[in-house]
Every structure is written in structure tokens, then in C-alpha cells.
Ligand code: AMP
């Protein structure tokens with residue numbers, strides 16, 4: 001099977017590592033890719049936001065399966081274009097990807113499917129914003145309704161900051177959603193689906209804030225770990241029955257079947273499990289810890305989802321132990337990351353590349369805010385965490401920063417369920 005991965009982050013590097021260890025994969029390409037994926041996969045330049053270009057590349061390269069990593073090509077219709085070219089594609093249609101692309105669309109689907117989520121107030125203009133904030137009360141949750149690359153949400157007790165974020169989104173021509181605040185620890189649960197059958201993966205936890213102790217601004221994700229030793233027994237079955245399966249069934253009922261990766265961002269609140277958000281793709285950095293624990297060959301699984309044959313797929317097998325990934329970020333991330341700095345020591349085991357490139361002289365240089373996702377597995381979370389940080393210590397990037405507490409609260413048994 002010739003497999004083409006679309007994207008250029010550490011998620012795509014993790015996908016390439018898993019795909020390259022599947023004996024069914026005879027050729028692997030990752031476009032546009034990064035300095036890390038280049039060691040495993042062929043690369044070519046690509047505008048990932050152009051569905052026609054994605055389909056043309058897939059046809060020209062002779063792909064048997066295309067795996068689309070990021071949300072932008074999905075929302076633009078890349079999966080539709082690839083399927084129109086008669087190539088199997090892992091990833092939802094543009095219509096189905098609206099479950100991530102529009103938070104209000106996701107709310108409608110959840111309401112129709114009876115899926116528990118935060119109460120929401122859609123805001124059409126500045127006057128409604130104040131009323132919605134009054135009704136919701138603090139802490140305030142103010143969201144950009146559309147795709148915002150992880151920067152669309154502000155959670156704050158500072159009313160002025162909440163109002164300012166709402167105005168920023170409205171002034172940019174966007175739509176705002178004010179939401180009820182959800183307490184309790186967050187869980188990311190991925191499910192592979194062909195639009196009918198749903199296979200959940202292992203639950204993971206992301207660390208979204210920039211700094212230790214969950215301080216600082218929201219980011220795309222500063223690190224992750226899996227599995228979750230503190231998760232209640234039966235969590236995955238419960239989320240499958242109350243969230244994932246009803247959502248997939250509702251999408252099919254609407255004539256917009258969702259196939260690909262359905263990512264449920266959940267809060268385990270005092271009133272039960274609530275959906276914080278859906279994404280239409282593998283999460284980053286959670287993929288970097290979930291895939292190293294998956295023993296089932298990945299290409300066969302994704303191909304079964306892409307071709308509607310997941311019901312015949314054997315149950316997933318998992319390796320024992322745990323995985324931890326620590327994001328090494330460029331100075332200035334997330335507001336204004338500096339790029340172009342040399343990165344050394346980044347070819348060791350477990351070092352997944354995110355924003356990197358190779359210059360004409362063969363030097364690896366930073367090319368994005370999140371530069372590396374340094375990953376390790378181990379017999380338990382404490383061991384995986386220790387190895388991951390040893391590996392972080394071996395990389396060099398001027399001015400780099402990373403959190404020192406990834407998975408620490410879980411290792412120390414400090415995560416309390418409300
Ligand atoms: P989202 O883009 O919807 O995933 O939001 C980004 C992050 O903001 C989430 O991972 C949460 O940490 C936080 N967040 C979003 N919605 C809520 C909510 N209703 N209550 C509390 N925190 C939230």
C-alpha cells in the first residue's frame with residue numbers, strides 16, 4: 001500500500017513513524033513534511049489548503065491511501081477531492097468537517113443527538129455579547145465560532161478581557177459563542193470511524209497552557225500523555241455510548257456521514273462527562289502519545305475506515321505501559337514565535353519534528369512555534385516521563401522553552417475527579 005500523509009507537524013511525523021512500521025506499507029510520502037518526516041517519507045512541496053493540488057499530488061504519486069492530518073485541508077474539501085479521484089482517503093468530507101470548522105454546527109449536531117455539552121449563547125453583535133456574559137456568569141468562556149488555530153478561545157474571570165476577546169472576533173467579521181464554564185479535568189478521546197462503526201483509541205490528556213501549573217496563554221498544546229491512570233473505569237465505553245456513536249449516527253442521518261478521526265475533547269465535570277469540542281482529525285500533541293502505544297498496524301486500520309469496512313476490522317491491540325510527549329517551543333511562542341534558528345540533537349530516538357526545515361547546507365532550522373515533540377514510552381507514566389525529559393535535555397534550540405510538568409500531576413496522583 002502506497003500511503004500519502006498530508007501535513008507537516010509532529011502529528012504527521014508520529015503518523016509516519018507508525019505507518020512505516022506497518023509491513024503493508026510499501027511506500028510512504030509526507031507532504032509538505034518537515035525535517036523529521038524526510039528521514040522516513042518522500043516529500044514534495046504542497047499548498048495543503050488547495051484540494052485540487054492535494055488530489056493531483058495523490059494521483060501523480062500513485063497513492064492507495066491518503067491520510068489528511070490538519071483541519072485546514074479537510075474543511076477546504078481535500079478529502080472530497082481525493083475520493084473524487086478514486087483514491088481511498090482517511091478524513092471527513094468538507095461538510096462533515098464542519099463539526100470542527102463551526103462550533104455552532106457542532107452544537108446543533110450534539111443537540112439533535114442528545115450529546116451532553118456546555119450550554120452556549122450565540123452572539124450576533126456587541127450588545128448581545130454583554131447580555132450573554134451576564135447570563136453565563138464567570139468564569140467567562142468566549143469562543144470564535146470558526147477555525148482559529150487554537151487561538152479562538154479565551155477562558156477568564158476578567159470580564160473586560162472576555163469582552164475584549166468577543167469584540168476582537170466580531171470586528172474581524174467572525175461569530176462569537178459564549179459558553180457555560182465546565183469544571184473538571186479534560187480528556188481527549190479519539191475514535192476511528194467509517195461513518196457507521198466507531199473504534200475508540202486510548203484516552204490522552206493535553207496540556208494547553210504555555211507554562212507550568214497551567215499558567216499563561218492557551219497554545220496548540222505543550223505536551224501530552226496516555227493512558228490516564230486517574231480515568232474512571234468504563235470511561236471509554238461511556239463516551240462511546242453517549243458521545244461518539246450518537247454523533248456518528250446523527251451525522252449519517254443528516255446525510256453528512258463522518259469518516260476519519262473523530263476527536264472528542266471532554267471535561268469530566270461534577271455533573272458528568274461534557275463535550276468541550278469536537279475535532280475532525282488526529283489531535284496534536286495527543287497523537288504523539290497514542291500511536292506509540294497502538295500495536296495494531298495503522299495503515300490497515302485507516303484503510304478500513306476509509307473504505308467503509310471497519311465492522312470487519314479486528315479489535316485494536318495496545319502495548320502495555322505509557323507514553324509522554326513534551327513540546328519544545330520556539331522563543332515567543334505562542335504570540336510571535338521566532339523561526340530560523342538552528343536545531344541540533346534532534347535526530348535521537350523519540351524526537352518528533354513539528355516546525356522544522358532543512359536549509360540548503362543541510363542544517364535543521366526552526367520553522368514554526370512548536371518545533372519538536374520529544375516523546376518516550378515506558379513501563380509506566382513516571383518512567384516514560386523521565387525518559388522524555390532526558391531526551392529534551394539532549395536537544396539544542398536557542399531560546400527554546402518547554403513545560404517541566406507534563407504528566408506530573410498524574411504521576412503524583414494529584415488529579416481529582418469532581
Ligand atoms: P476549544 O478550542 O473549544 O478546544 O477550547 C480550547 C480550550 O479552552 C479547551 O481545551 C479548554 O481548556 C478551554 N475551554 C473551552 N471551552 C470551555 C468551557 N466551556 N469551559 C471551560 N474551559 C473551556
Ligand code: GLY
Nearest residue numbers: 206221283284285
Ligand atoms: N491538542 C489539541 C488539538 O489538537 O486541537
